[in-house]
Amino acid sequence: MKKLSLLLILAAHPALAASGPFFSLHNTDFVVLIAFLVFVAIVLWAKVPAKISGLLDKRAAGIKSDLDEARALREEAQSILATYERKAREVQAQADAIVTAAKRDAQAAADQAKADLQTSIARRLKAAEDQIASAESQAVKAVKDQAVQVAVAAAGEVLAKQLSASEKGKTIDAAIAEVKARLH
Numbered sequence: 001m002k003k004l005s006l007l008l009i010l011a012a013h014p015a016l017a018a019s020g021p022f023f024s025l026h027n028t029d030f031v032v033l034i035a036f037l038v039f040v041a042i043v044l045w046a047k048v049p050a051k052i053s054g055l056l057d058k059r060a061a062g063i064k065s066d067l068d069e070a071r072a073l074r075e076e077a078q079s080i081l082a083t084y085e086r087k088a089r090e091v092q093a094q095a096d097a098i099v100t101a102a103k104r105d106a107q108a109a110a111d112q113a114k115a116d117l118q119t120s121i122a123r124r125l126k127a128a129e130d131q132i133a134s135a136e137s138q139a140v141k142a143v144k145d146q147a148v149q150v151a152v153a154a155a156g157e158v159l160a161k162q163l164s165a166s167e168k169g170k171t172i173d174a175a176i177a178e179v180k181a182r183l184h
Helices: 002-015 028-045 050-164 165-183
Strands: none
Touching: 028 050
């Protein structure tokens, strides 16, 4: 690195050697100054600064329009986001309403089923009580009939042992007359 630096210093040494008066074409500093002024004049005559300024202004306008477009897109995105959030809230409210209605309907159906079950149970209990009462009355009638049959058989045996044939005839005649009276 040091050797390269030394070499470059030695190579630049002849350029530092300006000779003669300053306003002479033999003075390299004067020639460089004139060349620089000519270059600046050509640049100004070609309106390069105006063109550069125009390009920079055009670039600034492009950047500004990009920023404006980005701002507009951001605002549009925010409005779309707000719309979707509002719709999401509405959908959530509808879902909550549907769930509430479903719970209410389920409760009403459960209450109706409970009432129907109680009605059915009451109807079956009534039918069972009616069957029990009917069976009870049939049983009482059967017992009475059996008791009557036993009493008649016992009375018949007692009468058969105690009554004579003429008394038996009179009793049969009286029973026939009583049956005729009751039937007519």
